[in-house]
Amino acid sequence: MNKSVYASPDQVSETRRHILTVLVDNEPGVLARVIGMFSGRGYNIDSLNVAEVSNDENLSRITIVTHGTSEVVNQIEKQLLRIVPVHSVTNLDQEGDSVEAEVALVYIYISESNKKKVYQVCDFYRARKIENENNTTIFEIAGASDRVNRFIKEINEITKIEIVRSGPVAISSILKNEEE
Amino acid sequence: MTGAEIVLKSLAEQGVEVVFGYPGGAVLPIYDTLFKQNSIKHVLVRQEGGAIHAAEGYARSTGKTGVVLVTSGPGATNVVTGLTDAMMDSVPVLCITGQVPQHLIGSDAFQECDTTGITRPCTKHNYLVKDVNKLSSVFHEAFTIAQNGRPGPVLIDIPKDVQFAKGSYVEKNKIVIPSHRLFEPSSDFEIKKIDEAVKIISNAKKPIFYIGGGCINSGPKASELVRKFINLVGAPTTMTLMGLGVVASSDKKSLGMLGMHGMYEANMAMHECDVMINIGARFDDRVTGRLDAFSPNSKKIHVDIDASNINKTIKVDVPIIGDVKDVVEKMISIWEKNKFKIDKDSLNNWWDKINEWKKVDCLNYNNDNKQIKPQFAVQRLYELTKNQKTFITTEVGQHQMWAAQFYKFQEPNRWLTSGGLGTMGYGFPAAIGAQVGNPDALVIDIAGDASILMNIQEMSTAIQYRLPVKIFILNNEYMGMVRQWQELLHGGRYSESYTDSLPDFVKLAESYKAVGLRAKTTGELDDVIKQMIETKETVIADIWVTKEENCFPMIQSGSAHNEMLLSKDQKQDKKSAEKGKILV
Numbered sequence: 001m002n003k004s005v006y007a008s009p010d011q012v013s014e015t016r017r018h019i020l021t022v023l024v025d026n027e028p029g030v031l032a033r034v035i036g037m038f039s040g041r042g043y044n045i046d047s048l049n050v051a052e053v054s055n056d057e058n059l060s061r062i063t064i065v066t067h068g069t070s071e072v073v074n075q076i077e078k079q080l081l082r083i084v085p086v087h088s089v090t091n092l093d094q095e096g097d098s099v100e101a102e103v104a105l106v107y108i109y110i111s112e113s114n115k116k117k118v119y120q121v122c123d124f125y126r127a128r129k130i131e132n133e134n135n136t137t138i139f140e141i142a143g144a145s146d147r148v149n150r151f152i153k154e155i156n157e158i159t160k161i162e163i164v165r166s167g168p169v170a171i172s173s174i175l176k177n178e179e180e
Numbered sequence: 181m182t183g184a185e186i187v188l189k190s191l192a193e194q195g196v197e198v199v200f201g202y203p204g205g206a207v208l209p210i211y212d213t214l215f216k217q218n219s220i221k222h223v224l225v226r227q228e229g230g231a232i233h234a235a236e237g238y239a240r241s242t243g244k245t246g247v248v249l250v251t252s253g254p255g256a257t258n259v260v261t262g263l264t265d266a267m268m269d270s271v272p273v274l275c276i277t278g279q280v281p282q283h284l285i286g287s288d289a290f291q292e293c294d295t296t297g298i299t300r301p302c303t304k305h306n307y308l309v310k311d312v313n314k315l316s317s318v319f320h321e322a323f324t325i326a327q328n329g330r331p332g333p334v335l336i337d338i339p340k341d342v343q344f345a346k347g348s349y350v351e352k353n354k355i356v357i358p359s360h361r362l363f364e365p366s367s368d369f370e371i372k373k374i375d376e377a378v379k380i381i382s383n384a385k386k387p388i389f390y391i392g393g394g395c396i397n398s399g400p401k402a403s404e405l406v407r408k409f410i411n412l413v414g415a416p417t418t419m420t421l422m423g424l425g426v427v428a429s430s431d432k433k434s435l436g437m438l439g440m441h442g443m444y445e446a447n448m449a450m451h452e453c454d455v456m457i458n459i460g461a462r463f464d465d466r467v468t469g470r471l472d473a474f475s476p477n478s479k480k481i482h483v484d485i486d487a488s489n490i491n492k493t494i495k496v497d498v499p500i501i502g503d504v505k506d507v508v509e510k511m512i513s514i515w516e517k518n519k520f521k522i523d524k525d526s527l528n529n530w531w532d533k534i535n536e537w538k539k540v541d542c543l544n545y546n547n548d549n550k551q552i553k554p555q556f557a558v559q560r561l562y563e564l565t566k567n568q569k570t571f572i573t574t575e576v577g578q579h580q581m582w583a584a585q586f587y588k589f590q591e592p593n594r595w596l597t598s599g600g601l602g603t604m605g606y607g608f609p610a611a612i613g614a615q616v617g618n619p620d621a622l623v624i625d626i627a628g629d630a631s632i633l634m635n636i637q638e639m640s641t642a643i644q645y646r647l648p649v650k651i652f653i654l655n656n657e658y659m660g661m662v663r664q665w666q667e668l669l670h671g672g673r674y675s676e677s678y679t680d681s682l683p684d685f686v687k688l689a690e691s692y693k694a695v696g697l698r699a700k701t702t703g704e705l706d707d708v709i710k711q712m713i714e715t716k717e718t719v720i721a722d723i724w725v726t727k728e729e730n731c732f733p734m735i736q737s738g739s740a741h742n743e744m745l746l747s748k749d750q751k752q753d754k755k756s757a758e759k760g761k762i763l764v
Contacts, residue, residue, distance in 0.1 A: 078488035
């Protein structure tokens with residue numbers, strides 16, 4: 001178990017990464033309610049993504065990557081559901097069948113000596129070069145976080161880089177009627 | 181219609197009779213509208229913190245929603261403690277705060293603060309209303325949210341320009357609240373769980389009911405049904421601090437309160453039971469003691485309206501999410517339909533065991549015929565008030581626990597105390613609220629000398645509205661519970677827990693034109709209590725009690741239910757004490 005002034009009595013399950021998607025009314029303060037619950041109750045946010053998914057119904061989807069034991073994540077889900085503008089919470093990790101993707105933009109410090117190797121790696125990962133006015137080498141890579149991690153690691157072994165990442169968004173791949 | 185008029189009309193349509201508040205710049209339009217009408221009464225407090233506790237006391241004693249009206253900035257920040265208190269104890273409160281006009285928001289204007297930001301974690305929900313046309317629907321939704329599911333505080337922040345702006349009013353039956361914003365039980369799934377639970381109870385050999393404040397929040401009918409079910413099953417019953425009164429103390433099934441300062445027999449029975457039926461309680465740490473030794477051999481059934489309470493600290497076998505009234509009603513019908521009965525012999529054996537524990541007489545104390553023992557003072561208060569409609573409120577500390585132990589509650593909604601948050605200063609304003617809601621009842625705040633000073637300014641409020649609230653101070657010149665912990669855990673170094681320079685409470689009462697009484701010896705006690713009850717005005721009764729009395733029995737932090745200390749002479753074992761010291 002978790003969160004008591006007393007230490008946990010049971011063997012707790014192992015800590016794992018979970019992706020939670022939270023469907024919310026797109027109203028002022030809703031993001032603050034969600035992330036405030038995490039910080040207030042001492043849970044972790046590894047990455048966070050929020051965007052409107054339906055204009056007419058005014059809905060947004062928040063994708064949160066967190067890590068914790070299944071007991072902790074279960075409690076997070078229940079606490080999220082207490083928030084008034086929250087419609088539903090889905091733990092994609094538990095559902096199994098889901099796809100996830102994120103985008104990273106990578107500024108690569110390139111020179112004549114490393115150019116060839118860099119382009120080889122980028123080709124291999126199907127990273128796309130983004131043309132820009134300053135003519136610097138910026139690549140975009142999209143895909144599952146693991147794949148982005150591997151790409152970054154390999155490039156980093158060759159040269160210095162700067163990275164921004166969106167953090168993953170994810171969706172269940174099973175056909176279903178989610179609302180109600 | 182102006183925004184301010186919409187506010188008053190919304191309150192009136194929601195059946196609000198009284199508002200507790202304090203005016204200020206950002207709510208002047210609402211106060212102006214209040215001045216021009218007669219349907220809603222306003223009680224002017226002397227600090228906003230008093231207003232919200234008064235609203236809590238009003239809500240818990242009447243079952244209605246308490247309403248608070250305060251200004252922006254300091255008005256809003258002063259209600260934060262009370263909002264948190266209402267959140268922890270699930271009290272329906274609606275708090276209206278003024279805000280600086282919209283064009284000044286974000287400019288660090290005079291008396292500006294981020295009210296919705298500050299109160300977000302201590303309310304069920306809050307609103308900043310920017311459009312006057314949405315004001316009435318926000319009010320109707322806010323009232324529903326405050327009362328729906330697990331009740332709690334809701335705050336509405338209204339910029340001053342919105343209060344002046346003209347808009348239209350929407351009646352409450354014309355708005356639809358989307359279902360995801362409210363608690364909706366899923367009965368199909370739960371009915372199987374209820375079936376399973378009732379079957380488990382019917383096969384129990386050593387069952388116990390563990391009753392919490394949720395039974396009271398579910399309404400008077402719920403307590404009735406809970407009592408009926410307990411009688412059908414025939415099982416012993418213990419109540420949490422918040423649940424006191426659901427089952428009458430005089431009921432033979434009642435073992436009284438459980439937990440840190442609960443009854444020995446209640447805690448032992450919780451430890452040894454084979455089936456635990458938790459109805460509307462949340463396995464609070466004051467109740468469970470050390471988790472790894474909590475009721476090790478029992479199957480646990482947990483009825484709670486808030487799914488997040490299930491498996492939060494204690495893993496349960498049969499969780500049932502729903503309103504106590506509905507769930508227990510179904511339990512009764514299943515029990516009666518199947519003509520279930522617990523095996524008589526095992527139940528008798530169980531009661532024999534419990535009666536053995538009762539013989540320990542855990543509340544025993546050495547009475548003194550000279551100095552007043554605090555326990556004796558509460559006992560006499562109970563004996564002399566038990567035949568009339570009495571509400572008891574408390575502050576927080578030793579006096580609160582003695583009140584819980586020695587005042588025998590016979591029905592729900594008569595006992596108002598700050599359980600979850602443990603707010604010193606709660607009791608007196610809560611008593612004011614309870615008296616406003618129950619003008620003919622006897623309302624007594626059992627207080628400590630330290631706690632009462634936290635909201636003593638409300639004496640003015642009590643006098644202004646002719647509220648005959650009684651303040652019964654168990655005066656030991658200490659923050660007694662702090663002193664007790666320092667004695668037990670910190671080598672008797674009473675760091676800052678002596679309340680020096682206390683006022684003369686009798687003169688204090690008189691300075692407010694209230695009545696001040698004092699009892700210094702055991703012999704004077706009854707007369708003072710009688711005089712206090714008979715006086716139809718606000719009274720402070722200053723009861724001088726023995727200074728170093730400790731509150732027993734006690735499960736010290738870090739110990740389990742079966743490791744209760746019954747007196748000063750017993751000591752917690754060293755290992756638990758070391759572990760327990762870091763806990764709260």
